[in-house]
Amino acid sequence: MNKNKSFGDMHAEEFRKYGYELIDWVANYLENVASFPVLPNIKPGDVKAHLPLSAPRIGESIDTMIADVDKIIMPGTTHWQHPNFMAYFNSTASGPGILAELLSAAFNVNAMVWKSAPASTELEETVLNWFRELMNLPKEFRGIIYDTASVSSMHAIASARESVEYDIRKKGMSGAPKLKLYCSEHAHSSIEKGSLTLGIGLDGIRKIPVDLEFRMIPSELENAIKEDRANGFLPFCVVATIGTTSTTSVDPVDRIAAICENEKIWLHVDGAHAGVTAMLPEMNNHFKGLERADSFVVNPHKWLFVPVDLSILFTRKPEVLKQAFSLVAEYLKTAEDSVVENYMDYGIQLGRRFRSLKLWFVLRYFGVEGLQARLREHIRLGQLFAKWIEEHAQFELLAPTPFSTICFRAKPDGWNENKLNELNEKLLNEINSTGKLFITHTKLNDKFTLRLCISGIRTEEEHVKLAWEVIQNIFRKLIDSYS
Ligand SMILES: *Cc1c(COP(=O)(O)O)cnc(C)c1O
Helix, strand or coil, rough: CCCCHHHHHHHHHHHHHHHHHHHHHHHHHHHHHHCCCCCCCCCCCCCHHHCCCCCCCCCCCCCHHHHHHHHHHHCCCCCCCCCCCCCCCCCCCCHHHHHHHHHHHHHHHCCHHHHHHHHHHHHHHHHHHHHHHHHHHCCEEEEEEEEHHHHHCCCHHHHHHHHHCCCCHHCCCCCCCEEEEECCCCCHHHHHHHHCCCCCCCHHHEEEEEECCEEEEEHHHHHHHHHHHHEEEEEEEEEECCCCCCCCEEECHHHHHHHHHCCCEEEEEECCCCHHHHHHHHHHHHHCHHHHCCCEEECCHHHHHCCCCCCCEEEEEEEHHHHHCCCCCHHHHHCCCCCCCHHHHHCCCCCHHHHHHHHHHHHHHHHHHHHHHHHHHHHHHHHHHHHHHCCCEEEECCCCCCCCEEEEEEECCCCCHHHHHHHHHHHHHHHHHHCCCCCCCECCCCCCEEEECCCCCCCCHHHEEEEEEHHHHHHHHHHHHCC
């Protein structure tokens, strides 16, 4: 039984006891995470089947809850923290990030206005200024933390919409000009979702074709804008991506920025995953023109070891973002309003968690050089894996590898495209069912493409070697079964 009385919180002594116990649990988990199957061997419903249908009438002990974490939650968990989790854009949480999460839950401040959370507000401002410097963005850029890149981009598109010469804030969308947003065929679906949310509609989105390396073609963008203007649309926003979700291709931001400047269109740059590599001088060629963007999103929760969720939106026009969202109820007015930032003014949410704390911990614990070294190692490993694929007679790369995400497939001689798609899909499923490795897929020019991403903080060369061995072994087994 717990010591829970009929009012008040858990007793300090009890909190201390289980706090120590849980920290040990977490330390053991992270120490041994490589020993679990990356993907659990379960079917839909398996977890629910172990859970009661109603909440307990009488309080239970933390002991029984921890036991259930082991018995029910662990077997139903996909281990994102596993060094061979190489699916999607992996995000891993580091020790300092996890400890900071504990602290922010303990403070539990709600950073609506400066007064409700001065330290949270001012730490966010300061840490995002550090981060702006790391991203080589000019001083006029201001940052704000949201939960995800989807929400960051939605706010960027809302700012773009606020910039058009029609009072959408007051009149709404029903009588507004027919707005048009542009992004490449490879832009993330969050751009469409954000546009849907803002009433742009799917017809208001135009997807610009890409070149052979999956990068937006600037001349196609230019033509599309001209054509749409002639047809009575109002082009208002272009979204370029640095590190697209399928292949991590990089749109030519400098050329796109020039078009946006000429046409007076808001340029938003999506660098949710690869944006963090702006802190590596040798990667600067991918970020040419970023300083000319109106807004830029980057997710420290993806490739910078900060626990989910933490996304940053930088904008050079914070006043436009504020104009789009600021609406101050009487009870939220404070004496400091003219001299401080009240983050509630910059988005749809009023309440906000103390997220900057975990970014602060991660930046300070590893230091800029420590983070750079980790990103560089991932990129080195990505290039190494790409080289293995290139050198293997029966595998091929299906896209360039600018960072550490590799698009490839098995390609035995003489197989037609249909058979290759079938083979590679089988290969994917069998690889993942080993539990040793988790990768995902994409489709490139109708080719079923395997996609391996190296961005986890625990991933080292031995894990990449293991992944390659698993892939080759299963490939050989499959080929034998065909012949
Ligand atoms: C992952 C990703 C997103 C979405 O990120 P969330 O934080 O999950 O919303 C958007 N754009 C790109 C390029 C991404 O890689």
